[in-house]
Amino acid sequence: MIEKEPFQLDYERYAINQSLKKIAKKYALKNVLEVPAAGVKAMPSLYSLGFAEAECEVTLVNPEKKGLDAWKDLHLEVKEIKTEKLSELPLEDNSFDLVWNFNTLSLEKNYEETLKEWIRVSKTYIMILCVSGYNVGSPIHRTLHKINNVEWTHGNKLFLYPRKVRALMEKNNLEIVETNVMNCPLWPDTVGFRDMKFHKMKKPMEIIEWDVPTLEYMKKKEYPFWIKAMYAFESIPVPLFLKYSYAHLFYVIGKKK
Numbered sequence: 001m002i003e004k005e006p007f008q009l010d011y012e013r014y015a016i017n018q019s020l021k022k023i024a025k026k027y028a029l030k031n032v033l034e035v036p037a038a039g040v041k042a043m044p045s046l047y048s049l050g051f052a053e054a055e056c057e058v059t060l061v062n063p064e065k066k067g068l069d070a071w072k073d074l075h076l077e078v079k080e081i082k083t084e085k086l087s088e089l090p091l092e093d094n095s096f097d098l099v100w101n102f103n104t105l106s107l108e109k110n111y112e113e114t115l116k117e118w119i120r121v122s123k124t125y126i127m128i129l130c131v132s133g134y135n136v137g138s139p140i141h142r143t144l145h146k147i148n149n150v151e152w153t154h155g156n157k158l159f160l161y162p163r164k165v166r167a168l169m170e171k172n173n174l175e176i177v178e179t180n181v182m183n184c185p186l187w188p189d190t191v192g193f194r195d196m197k198f199h200k201m202k203k204p205m206e207i208i209e210w211d212v213p214t215l216e217y218m219k220k221k222e223y224p225f226w227i228k229a230m231y232a233f234e235s236i237p238v239p240l241f242l243k244y245s246y247a248h249l250f251y252v253i254g255k256k257k
Contacts, residue, residue, distance in 0.1 A: 004211040009042055012183045012248065013049075013214040014227050015234060019182035020050030023098075023253075027125060029054070033096040035061035035118060036086060038104050043067060043210035047102045049218070052076040059096070061089065070215055087114040091121045100127035103249075106155025115172055122256060126174060129251040132181065133160025134244040137188030162244075165252045174254030181247035184234040189248035 037045040037060035045067020048058045059079040071078045083089055087110060099122040108114045119126055132138065138160065158164040166176050217223045
C-alpha cells in the first residue's frame with residue numbers, strides 16, 4: 001500500500017525543519033535525542049531532520065528502517081538506540097543538550113515516569129511538541145471520533161494544551177524557558193477526516209510505503225514557492241494567544257534546574 005503525504009504534510013515538514021534550526025541556534029545545541037523517533041500518520045523517523053541540517057549530532061530512539069534509509073539518501077548522519085521501554089533508556093545521565101518528543105508522550109500510560117527518564121539523560125533542555133487543542137480544527141476532530149464511534153487514540157488530552165504541559169514540566173522540576181508554536185498555515189489542522197480514513201482501513205500503519213515529496217525537495221535544496229510564501233505568512237509577528245487559534249503545533253522547552 002502506497003500513501004503519498006498530502007500537501008499539508010509537505011508544509012508541516014518544512015515548517016518544523018525551519019523551526020528546529022532556529023531552536024538549535026538559539027540554544028546553541030550540539031547533540032539532540034529524539035525519543036521515540038516515530039511518525040504521526042506520516043513516514044516515521046524524519047522529524048529531527050531540521051536539527052541535522054543545523055549541524056547537530058542527532059540520535060533517534062527506536063527509529064524505523066524506512067526512515068533511516070531516507071536519512072542515508074539525504075547524506076545526513078544519524079545514530080540510533082533501541083529500547084523496549086521509553087522509561088528505561090540505555091544512556092548515561094546528562095548525555096544530550098536537548099531531549100525532545102514529537103506528540104507521542106501523551107500515548108504513554110506512565111508518561112510522568114517516562115518524562116523523568118528523559119530529564120535524566122538530558123544535560124540541559126527538554127522539549128515537548130504537541131498538536132494544539134486550541135486550533136479551530138481540534139473540536140471537529142474530537143466530534144468526528146464521537147460521530148463515527150471511534151475510540152480516541154491520540155493519548156491523554158492534557159497534552160493538547162500548553163498550560164497543562166507547562167504544569168507537568170514544572171512539577172518535574174523544570175524551569176520553563178520557552179512556550180511557542182510552529183506550523184501555522186492558513187488551513188485548520190487535526191480536523192480528522194484523514195485520521196478517520198486510517199481508522200477505517202483497519203490495517204497496521206507499518207504496511208504503508210510512504211511517498212514523501214519533502215525528501216525530494218530537500219535533496220534538490222529547492223522547495224515550491226507556495227511553501228516559502230506560506231512560511232513567510234507564518235513568520236509574521238502575531239501575539240501568541242492569537243496564533244494558538246491557527247497554529248497546528250505548540251512546544252514547551254524546559255531547562256533542568
